Amino acid sequence: MSADLTNQTNMAERLQRSHLRDLVPYASARRSMSGGGIWLNANEAPRTPSTAPGGVDNNRYPPFQSAVLNQAYADYAGVAVDQVLSGRGSDEAIELLIRAFCEPKQDRILICPPTYGMYAISAQTHGSDTVQVPLQQRGGANWQLDLEGIRNNLSSVKLVFVCSPSNPLGNPLDGADLIALLELVGEQALVVVDEAYIEFTAQRSSHTMGVASWLERYPQLVVLRTLSKAFGLAALRCGFVLAASSIITVLQKVIAPYPLPQPTIDGAINALQADAIAAMWQLRDDTINQRQRLLKELQGRSWVQQIYPSVTNFVLLKVSDAEGLVQQLSADGILIRNQSKQFALSNSVRISIGSATEMDQLIARLPA
Numbered sequence: 001m002s003a004d005l006t007n008q009t010n011m012a013e014r015l016q017r018s019h020l021r022d023l024v025p026y027a028s029a030r031r032s033m034s035g036g037g038i039w040l041n042a043n044e045a046p047r048t049p050s051t052a053p054g055g056v057d058n059n060r061y062p063p064f065q066s067a068v069l070n071q072a073y074a075d076y077a078g079v080a081v082d083q084v085l086s087g088r089g090s091d092e093a094i095e096l097l098i099r100a101f102c103e104p105k106q107d108r109i110l111i112c113p114p115t116y117g118m119y120a121i122s123a124q125t126h127g128s129d130t131v132q133v134p135l136q137q138r139g140g141a142n143w144q145l146d147l148e149g150i151r152n153n154l155s156s157v158k159l160v161f162v163c164s165p166s167n168p169l170g171n172p173l174d175g176a177d178l179i180a181l182l183e184l185v186g187e188q189a190l191v192v193v194d195e196a197y198i199e200f201t202a203q204r205s206s207h208t209m210g211v212a213s214w215l216e217r218y219p220q221l222v223v224l225r226t227l228s229k230a231f232g233l234a235a236l237r238c239g240f241v242l243a244a245s246s247i248i249t250v251l252q253k254v255i256a257p258y259p260l261p262q263p264t265i266d267g268a269i270n271a272l273q274a275d276a277i278a279a280m281w282q283l284r285d286d287t288i289n290q291r292q293r294l295l296k297e298l299q300g301r302s303w304v305q306q307i308y309p310s311v312t313n314f315v316l317l318k319v320s321d322a323e324g325l326v327q328q329l330s331a332d333g334i335l336i337r338n339q340s341k342q343f344a345l346s347n348s349v350r351i352s353i354g355s356a357t358e359m360d361q362l363i364a365r366l367p368a
Helices: 003-015 067-077 089-101 118-126 147-151 175-185 245-252 262-271 274-298 322-331 356-365
Strands: 084-087 108-111 129-132 136-138 142-144 157-163 190-194 221-226 239-243 304-307 314-319 348-352
Touching (some): 003 245, 067 239, 067 262, 084 089, 084 245, 089 221, 108 118, 147 175, 175 190, 274 314, 274 356
Antiparallel strands (some): 136 142
16 A cells, blocks of 8 residues: 555555444345345345336336446546445435534534535534634625634534535635645545535536646545536436545445445436536536526616625526515525525525526516
């Protein structure tokens, strides 16, 4: 084993919860054995007696980790397959990281509000405290990391969660700041960069997206990805953790024996084929065009007090009466999200970008 791999393994072993060091994960039938033509080792039914969609039997358990799916995403993201863990969306990944690395009532996570709410909720349900170091406004509404504040609040922190592009703000975090964050955290904690919206910032070349290419340089880096946004597969609930193989090994100790249903695996593999990826990029471009159209329509409306810069599939607005706007549109059958309870976002709403027809209907019902 090379010195770099040894250091990565040592860091993962040191940061994981102490009781996991000697834990041998459950060896499911699919995880412990492969091959063969007659499967009598998993207490499965010999067939599916009910009518299955497409006539496919669903009597067999899916793989613990689909080699085909993980290789397809590794190829898409430009990483090694042993740096990929697939699971039930980014939400499960957040839970797994906290369960694997945070001792309840002892270790903490650090977040930078306003940010995605599940980081703090997952920590709370696990019994871990959350340290908040709010983003700083630079150049109007362009919120960025407070690196000095983070430096001063790392005591007992095992996980630092940052969201880039941001939900709910919509802007990306500065790349130089992310490098500075990784370097100041060092091997004290893992830095988790949630890239749920990363396709909206990229050229049509996945290998240059986001921070995944930094994994070799920063073994403390963990990247979260999903098929729910640009790929349009929210119903499948499929996401990925990209990290050093030693971190993936730790997460495999706490993930469920069969984390993804076979239909999800099949749908995700299909979405990662070349023609489907090309279709994703086209939908992404259409979404960006509709976003720009909405932003143009919002200019000059008296009730819009601030439009936050966005590179995502949504826009965040500060308005004169957030709840009133939400209720008015709801009465017309149009649902938008009130974000007014978020840190520093009073009277703010988030509007997702839909199809051209949906945006026609929204624009027609917005107040003048």
